[in-house]
Amino acid sequence: MAIDGKIALITGAAQGIGQGIAERLAKDGADLALLDLTEDSLQETKAKVEALGRRTITIAGDVSDKASLESAVNRTADELGGFDIIVNNAGIAGPITPVEGITEADFDKIYAINVKGVLFGIQVAAAKFKELGKGGKIIAATSIAAHDSFPMLGLYSSTKFAVRALIQASAQELGAHGITVNGYSPGIVGTGMWEEIDRGFAELTGAEIGATYKKYVEGITMGRASTPEDVANFVSYLAGPDSDYMTGQTPLIDGGMVFR
Template identity: 60%
Template structure:
């Protein structure tokens, strides 16, 4: 599954799943463009990429800004000498009862989780076509994009939207040799799940850690997911073994949601 010498851009790569993906694709032989908002965390991940012998560059961008996402792609191509894989990983969670959702809540999550993916798809596809080459676009969805979860209503809605964008883009860009797929993680032991658990505890009155423990208890494989579990699957989507796959949002969650 070698992607040796290719260039991959990962948004939200300064921590968590994004960092795991960046390091895995670097180990697979790719040079990595790290895109995030936190400059210190980006620099740290870049050092880790270089430590495995690959090139790395960083670019600070807010994925809700179309111009900044396009600029990030331009930067990756210029600094690393090519462009082959786009991983639209950046995302945020939103935890509240449906009855309490505000217009500001909707606007915030949609701008990152939906618009951020859309701009990434656009920018990557435009660059692949300009370079007259095939390419891979890989989007972060979630098990919440297959099953709406209580207290995660608008987060779930945003991830259902990522599935729709993935399918539509796959159909539109197939003739250009561009594949578009998604990955749907479950309960990953990252800072995002720490925040989800804390907010759920505030709402339900449960002790901190109880909601997380309940979700993990429902996983067939008996443990929480790691960023490396997700990155292993993204490695497959980025590599040549997935060349005949497009428009798909597979679940990789250890056995929690079944479709």
């Protein structure tokens, strides 16, 4: 298996894409540290990973708190016996609002999680990878919204553009240490996040529940929404040796929505 015996930390691993990534990296042979806001929420993912025969630890943490991520990386290395991969997956959609309606509180909340969360993840992982001296893989969630912005999603989109900038710069700074930094840019994945986005559009525009999700899915070339597995298949590539010569990139894995 491509990453047999490697050790990965995945944030936002309780559900959705993070859970899909955990299952896939476990199938690929990795042992996993699973981080989310509560340990209880991680039990389903933990059970799925352990059913695949891999070791896990669960960590209650908040990615917007650097000390929390630092402690998670230390626990991963100490309790699982190494640290090779971080997947900075946790993120929130934030309120669905036109740019004119964005409040300072909305801005601060989403930037704390989506941007500071990834910045801190890059910083603490890079420090530990350098200490261990074997290189490493830093991976982060971006989005189609990191490449194009969309009406009412400007706030969320701006956080994902910011993450692309951090990926590009840190990749160039860390390459000499054998550390690659890449992102994955999903399109429309049927998770809790999209339920929230759909509800936000309904409240703002009066659209029926489900109508916005359906409208976006109808525009997908492959004719269906993404599953977490579709995204996890690509993250598996980013986590494994086949992507050793790729860094600073944030490819689209969206079934054909945004073309670059």
